Amino acid sequence: MAGRIEDYALIGDMQTAALVCRDGTADWLCLPRFDSHAIFAGLLGTEEHGFWRLGPAHAAHADPPPADRRRYRGDSLILESEWDTPRGTVRVTDFMPPRDGAPQLIRIVEGVSGRVPMRSALRMRFSYGRVVPWVHKVDGRTVAVAGPDSVWLDSPTETYGKNLTTYSDFTVAPGERIAFTISWQPSHRTPPAMPDPEGSLEATEDFWREWVEHCTYHGPYREAVVRSLITLKALTYAPTGGIVAAPTTSLPEEIGGVRNWDYRYTWLRDAAITLSSLLRTGYREEARAWREWLLRAVAGDPENLQIMYGIAGERELGEAELDWLPGYENSQPVRVGNGAAHQLQLDVYGEVTEALHLAHMTGLARNDYASLLQLKLIRYLEKHWDQPDEGIWEVRGPRRHFVHSKVMAWVAVDRTIKLIESGDADGPLDRWRDLRDDIHRDVCEKGYDQERNTFTQSYGSKELDASLLLIPQMGFLPPDDKRVIGTIEAIQRELSTEDGFVLRYPTAGEEEGVDGLAGDEGAFLACSFWLADDLAMIGRVDEARKLFEKLLALRNDLGLLAEEWDPKLQRQVGNFPQAFSHVPLIDTALRLTASGAYGG
Numbered sequence: 001m002a003g004r005i006e007d008y009a010l011i012g013d014m015q016t017a018a019l020v021c022r023d024g025t026a027d028w029l030c031l032p033r034f035d036s037h038a039i040f041a042g043l044l045g046t047e048e049h050g051f052w053r054l055g056p057a058h059a060a061h062a063d064p065p066p067a068d069r070r071r072y073r074g075d076s077l078i079l080e081s082e083w084d085t086p087r088g089t090v091r092v093t094d095f096m097p098p099r100d101g102a103p104q105l106i107r108i109v110e111g112v113s114g115r116v117p118m119r120s121a122l123r124m125r126f127s128y129g130r131v132v133p134w135v136h137k138v139d140g141r142t143v144a145v146a147g148p149d150s151v152w153l154d155s156p157t158e159t160y161g162k163n164l165t166t167y168s169d170f171t172v173a174p175g176e177r178i179a180f181t182i183s184w185q186p187s188h189r190t191p192p193a194m195p196d197p198e199g200s201l202e203a204t205e206d207f208w209r210e211w212v213e214h215c216t217y218h219g220p221y222r223e224a225v226v227r228s229l230i231t232l233k234a235l236t237y238a239p240t241g242g243i244v245a246a247p248t249t250s251l252p253e254e255i256g257g258v259r260n261w262d263y264r265y266t267w268l269r270d271a272a273i274t275l276s277s278l279l280r281t282g283y284r285e286e287a288r289a290w291r292e293w294l295l296r297a298v299a300g301d302p303e304n305l306q307i308m309y310g311i312a313g314e315r316e317l318g319e320a321e322l323d324w325l326p327g328y329e330n331s332q333p334v335r336v337g338n339g340a341a342h343q344l345q346l347d348v349y350g351e352v353t354e355a356l357h358l359a360h361m362t363g364l365a366r367n368d369y370a371s372l373l374q375l376k377l378i379r380y381l382e383k384h385w386d387q388p389d390e391g392i393w394e395v396r397g398p399r400r401h402f403v404h405s406k407v408m409a410w411v412a413v414d415r416t417i418k419l420i421e422s423g424d425a426d427g428p429l430d431r432w433r434d435l436r437d438d439i440h441r442d443v444c445e446k447g448y449d450q451e452r453n454t455f456t457q458s459y460g461s462k463e464l465d466a467s468l469l470l471i472p473q474m475g476f477l478p479p480d481d482k483r484v485i486g487t488i489e490a491i492q493r494e495l496s497t498e499d500g501f502v503l504r505y506p507t508a509g510e511e512e513g514v515d516g517l518a519g520d521e522g523a524f525l526a527c528s529f530w531l532a533d534d535l536a537m538i539g540r541v542d543e544a545r546k547l548f549e550k551l552l553a554l555r556n557d558l559g560l561l562a563e564e565w566d567p568k569l570q571r572q573v574g575n576f577p578q579a580f581s582h583v584p585l586i587d588t589a590l591r592l593t594a595s596g597a598y599g600g
Contacts, residue, residue, distance in 0.1 A: 002027050002043045002328060005251060006556035006572045009070065009079045010231065011105070013096035014238040017247035018105055019043060019576070020094050022066035024055030024081060031151070031184040032103045034237060034244045034311060035264040039151060039184075041129035044250055044334050045325045049129025054092055054107050054180065056085045057117040057169065067092075072558060075226050076208035077234055078201070079558075088114015090172055097200040098207050098238070102183040102192035106200055109180075111172040120159075120168040120180055124151055128322050128336070132164060138191065142166060150187040154195055155180040216282035217586075219593035224552055227559035228582035229281060232274050235579050240296075241289030242266040242311035243274050246563070246575035252331035253521040253564055253574045260331055262338050263575040265317055266293070267308045268348045269392065272355035274579050277586040279362050287359050294352065295369055302376045307345045307394075308338065317341040343390040344399070347467075349377050350408025354474070357415035360424070371425045378416045378432065385409040385439060391458075392467050393504055401459035403447035404467035410439040411474050440476070444483075453486030457505055464494050465505045466527035469534050479537035488534050495527075497567040500547055502527040522564035522573045525551065529584030536591050548588050561585070 003021040008028075011018050016036065019028040027043040029052075030036040042051040058064050067081035078095040089112040096105050109118055126133055126146040133144035133151075142153040144166075153159070157168040157178060172178060179197035211233065217225050235244050249262035271290060278286045297313035298305060306315060319339035327334050356374055360366070391402035413436045420427045446459040457465035468487050472479040479485075495503045501523035528551055535544035554565050554572070561581040563574025 001046070004571055005328075005562050005574075005576050006560070007066075008043075008556075008560075008576065009072075009094075009558050010234060010247070010560060010577055011077055011079055011094050011096050012234040012247065013099045013103060014234060014236055015099050016096075016103060017234060018094075018096065019248070020079060020081075022070065022081070023053070023064040024067065024083075024092055025051050025053040025064065026094075026105065027051050028248060029105065030247075030264070031149070034247055037127045037149075038129070039124050039126055039149075041125065041325060043248070044322075044328050045129055047123060048125070049325060050125035051121075051123055052105075052107075052182070053119075053121045054109065055081075055118070056083050056087075056090060057119040070557065072227075073205065074209070075212040075230065076205055077230060078204060078208070082112065083116075085114075085116055088112065088116045088174075090116040090118065093201065095201065095204050097204045102185050104181055104183045104195055104200070106195065106197050107180045108197055108201065109172050109178045111174045111176045113174055115171050115173050117169070117171050118178075120155070120157070121165055122153060122167075122182070123165040128325060128334075130322075130324055135161060135166060141191065143191070145187050148187055150185050150189075152183045152185065152192055153180070154183070214282050217590065217593075219589065221552075221589035221593065224555070224559060225281070225586050225589050228585050229278070229283070231560065231577050231582050232278065232579055233283075233286070235274075235577075236286060236289075237266075237311040240312045241286070241291075241293035242297075242309070242313070243271040243290060243579065244311060245270045245580060246578045248575045249336055250331070250334040251328050251562065251573070251575045254331075255329050255566065255569065255573060256331050257521075258331075258333065259521055260327065260333060260335055261340075261575070262319070262336050263578070264311075265308045265338060265341075266297075266311055268294070268305075269307065269345075269351045270579050270583075272351040273583045275355045276358050277583045279358050279364075280590060281586065284362070284364055287362075287364055291356070291359060291364070291367060291370055295367070295373060298373060302373070302380045305348065305377070305380070306341050307343055307348050308341050315341075340390070340394040340396075343394055344387070345391060345394065346381070346385060346387070346389045346405040347392050347402075347408035349381050350411035350474075353377060353412040353415045357418065360419065360422075366424065371419065374416055374419060375425060375427055378413055378427070381409050381412055382432075382435060385435075386442070393465075400457075400461070401446070402465075402467075403443060403455050403458060404465065404470065406439060406443045406447065407471055407474060407476050410436060410443070410476055413439065414475070443476075448483060452490060453483065454490035455483065455487045463506055464491055466491060466495055466502050466524065466530065467504075469502075469527065469530040472537050473530070473533060479534070484534075485538055488531070488538065491531065496531075497523050499523075499567050500528075500550065501525075501565055501567060502531050522566040524564050525554070525561055525578070525581040526584045528565075529581075529588045532588050533584070533591055536588075536595055541592075541595055544588075545592055548592060551585070551588075 133146035181195040246263035250260035253259035321333040388399035562572035562576035
């Protein structure tokens with residue numbers, strides 16, 4: 001059985017990523033891209049679906065022991081796990097070097113003290129655990145081949161096959177270092193070059209050290225901010241600049257439930273807010289690359305703007321269910337692809353425009369086509385802003401007039417007006433100022449419940465929605481507006497858990513809820529960070545800081561966050577690690593630091 005979600009560490013090469021559990025098992029790896037088929041899918045099934053365990057040898061029927069200590073090496077994505085055994089202490093260093101050729105996962109075993117018996121057990125299963133490859137030797141190297149894929153294992157140790165698994169048993173002495181590398185290559189190509197594990201380790205460490213040096217944030221939460229930035233960088237697909245929402249699919253929002261989605265794609269919303277956080281902390285190159293990705297993906301066709309694309313800009317992300325996988329802790333179905341790709345989500349226009357506006361404001365070199373795209377987006381919104389949509393949470397029920405969607409349409413128009421006022425674009429200023437006023441008036445009249453003094457999830461509804469917390473952050477209304485304060489307090493009353501964390505919106509248990517789905521979910525971590533932001537904005541700074549630090553305490557020992565927190569089970573749930581959790585962590589840290597609210 002897979003470990004708890006928070007038991008996993010992320011390693012990656014900015015083209016794909018692996019998850020490694022505390023016991024030294026890599027249970028998830030897609031090659032060669034984030035959205036490729038997994039060769040290790042044990043995370044969503046059993047060991048039969050692929051894994052790679054490397055750690056101290058243990059009795060045949062005993063569970064592999066978890067590492068006694070683990071950490072990232074400094075500010076990097078290099079994982080170090082250490083075991084204290086009766087025979088001595090051993091360290092395993094796991095990493096994926098930024099790619100210059102074949103994608104590689106490298107694992108270096110190092111003896112610290114004593115002589116420790118070790119075992120590597122590698123079970124490759126292609127096509128999400130469904131296909132058993134042909135494993136054989138070529139010039140002393142072990143290769144697994146299935147259809148278009150081949151994975152090569154290189155190590156100085158002897159290997160042998162048993163039960164369709166490749167094993168290596170060896171003993172490591174103090175100071176001794178033994179490396180294992182797997183490399184992916186198209187099966188019709190010549191073998192990949194022999195790996196250089198030690199040289200790759202040095203280059204990987206240099207890469208991360210140099211990248212982190214560009215961070216402009218030096219406040220009291222620097223450790224948490226830098227780890228979140230590294231995580232966001234790891235979710236960037238380097239060849240194109242696309243940014244995945246998470247490197248996993250179908251980790252459940254409710255253990256045993258059906259809310260299991262594939263997040264290995266580029267949501268315009270998630271990528272735009274990721275870009276904003278990177279820009280605020282000194283990372284312009286990532287912003288430039290994403291802007292170029294956006295222009296290629298949209299391709300001058302805002303009328304057919306999708307809410308998400310493949311990491312190279314692909315439009316077709318057809319959703320399917322993998323019925324041979326039992327799912328993480330029997331949470332079914334396991335899905336690949338995402339049927340929400342063709343939903344209408346009007347808020348996306350606002351997020352994209354806000355990101356382009358911030359890039360412009362922070363000095364990113366002007367791109368005339370980016371300005372032209374922004375104008376085209378507004379011309380589309382001008383005709384469609386008053387339509388119902390599926391909203392930020394991608395409901396699979398009926399379309400509604402979601403308040404957040406209308407607010408973000410207002411943001412798109414407002415930021416474009418500012419672009420024109422700056423002299424960097426031309427457009428019908430008077431007409432769009434009237435449009436901005438019309439949207440604002442519409443939201444305040446139809447999306448506000450005067451009796452309860454709160455904005456609501458959608459026009460005419462009584463439900464609340466945590467996305468309303470973004471109203472003051474987007475500048476739609478000032479923080480001291482009584483309607484803003486009333487909305488914050490209503491969300492605290494009606495959508496907060498006992499721990500003070502925030503649900504996205506009400507769910508209906510076994511009944512079908514507003515989102516068209518049965519079942520419940522955990523507290524959505526981004527929403528809880530938004531609440532901390534709002535509390536700081538309305539002057540309740542101590543309360544904001546306490547909530548923020550409670551949220552920081554939910555991170556796993558390596559500083560990573562999934563999408564949600566299950567307050568009943570007291571564990572992380574949802575895809576992992578999640579950009580949409582790490583971005584608001586950064587933003588809230590910046591806001592609290594600016595307010596001096598960090599308590600010393």
